[in-house]
Amino acid sequence: EIVLTQSPGILSLSPGERATLSCRASQSVSSSYLVWYQQKPGQAPRLLIYGASSRATGIPDRFSGSGSGTDFTLTISRLEPGDFAVYYCQHYGSSPLYSFGQGTKLEIK
């Protein structure tokens, strides 16, 4: 079973700053199946990044993903007020079929 561990649990930053969120897998995974979602309070998750580094439709280029093997990163280059949310990484594998990290809450400092 692949376990995804996200860090930090909470990240406190100010608008305009750069955010770096980490997702570490318990064993090497295919970057093709590494995905990032954003979830705001009271809303459903929103697809941000797929294939570790490809932006989903309509996602601004302030959001970027990188990584391979066991270490993946979501970077938000210049934080805007609407970016403060919880971010989840996800992997498609075998057992379980899909696994999520526990989330990183990005909060306004």
Add this chain to the structure above:
Amino acid sequence: EVQLVESGGGLVKPGGSLRLSCAASGFTFSSYSMNWVRQAPGKGLEWVSSISSSSGYIYYADSVKGRFTISRDNAKNSLYLQMNSLRAEDTAVYYCARDSGGYNRFDYWGQGTLVTVSS
């Protein structure tokens, strides 16, 4: 416009049953695999179950295997989750989510329906 609308949530006693529905529109439902994902209050996301476009492949998380049954009716553009032997730990918002054409990522989500298991 792609829309996924869940319904059927509510309050149920431990050991009880509930059937969730997800009505899909704005895309060719029969061409996409579909999924249920849940989120306990204040917690993270947990994948529950997946069903392929023609129902030929079905998968469950270990936590619900043997108790939940996923199904779909492509003629009605609808996805279902039959939940039996419900436990307090099944309390969550249940989302239906579309698989993006076989690429194993969830590109559209419904707004969710809350299931509360409590005596």
